[in-house]
Amino acid sequence: MRVLSGIQPTGRFHWGNYFGAIQQYIALQNNDQAFYFIADLHALTTIRDPEVLKQFTWEAAVDLLALGLDPKQAALFVQSDVPEIPELTWLLMTVTQMHLLEKCHAYKDKKAKGISADAGLFTYPVLMAADILLYDSDLVPVGTDQVQHIEVTRDLAQRFNHLYKTEVFVFPKPRVLDDSAKVPGTDGEKMSKSYNNTIDIFLPEKKLKKKINSIKTDSKSVEDSKDPETCPVFALYRLFTNEDQQKELAEKYRAGGMGYGDAKKQVFEAAMEYFSEARQRRVQLEADPDYVRDVLKQGALAAREKGKEVLDRARSACGIGHLKSGS
RNA sequence: ACGGGCGUAGCUCAAUUGGCAGAGCACCGGAUUCCAAAUCCGGCGGUUGGGGGUUCAAGUCCCUCCGCCCGUGCCA
Secondary structure (H helix, E strand, O other), X not given: OEEEEEEOOOOOOEHHHHHHHHHHHHHOOXXXXXXXXXXXXXXXXXXXOHHHHHHHHHHHHHHHHHOOOOOOOXXXXXXXXXXXXXXXXXXXXXXXXXXXXXXXXXXHHHHHOOOOOOHHHHOHHHHHHHHHHOOOOOEEEEOHHHHHHHHHHHHHHHHHHHHOOOOOOOOOEEXXXXXXXXOEOOOOOEOOHHHOOOOEOOOOHHHHXXXXXXXXXXXXXXXXXXXXXXXXXXXXXXHHOOHHHHHHHHHHHHHOOOOHHHHHXXXXXHHHHHOHHHXXXXXXXXXXXXXXXXXXXXXXXXXXXXXXXXXXXXXXXXXXXXXXXXX
């Protein structure tokens, strides 16, 4: 069973990314064949600064390894290191009907906001389909907003198979990620880069403390009894602690006598504890870029090996690549 | 397709007859606060949509291209 998932390097990863996605991807890595990639070709539709993109791509690799992605179990690679992807994208593009893309929400949303869309954004579901189909992926863990794109992928796979009367492509199934863990941002809304309310995972201690302190609270005094259920600080505390710890803090909230400053300090300590291993690993990885490069290289090799196999099937199905097939 | 309006900091917008590109919000730092918020002080932030031209000097005038909005038409 092949598990495949990609993540865009559009910034540093934050708590919302981790609890909403990364943690769950990593939990699936012990499947027979897990492929994880950093989607720099997708990020190209947003980031126009080459240095920034390079930096984010690198940081994403280091972060994922630090957070527990194990290259012995899963291949980690950068999307643009696999040239078979854009080639397959073109093959799929030729069987993609316009209406299929016109109804995709990423494009529709932008259009609705009056922002001009480029062909990259419009055709991005096809690139995503290539990402998935290239390795005979069975299972694709995604957020609910990406389910539509998996459906497009299945449509394209089916249409290609049908048009060329073959069984080239395997139909992938989405695995909808659990988004029940509520991760509020510093303003109390859902943590998201577009709300500018994120808390990055690997923030230096001092900055992290400051960020946590900046979480919006009501203006109850220390003595007042507070409601843990409606407090974003408490919601974050939940992510890092066990039930006993949560009960204890909840009681303190209700009893009064404890201020938000205190609660925030506890969140800080719990988060530092929770990510302490990852932080240590990250320091080691930063000191050894050759290792990271090697992981990405090996990952790309593994991805290409499988990718070539599928691409060859696709090429011969549609009648190109006669030099290779020799027939 | 034609006519009109518009394009300036991440966002909303200023900039007199062509004369040093500015403010508010946001962001970062500090004071204050149990922590925030509010308030006060400080800081970062710009190829003025792209290209060309006129001029000592262009955000401003001219040409051209791109994009967005409004109106009208054309095409079913």
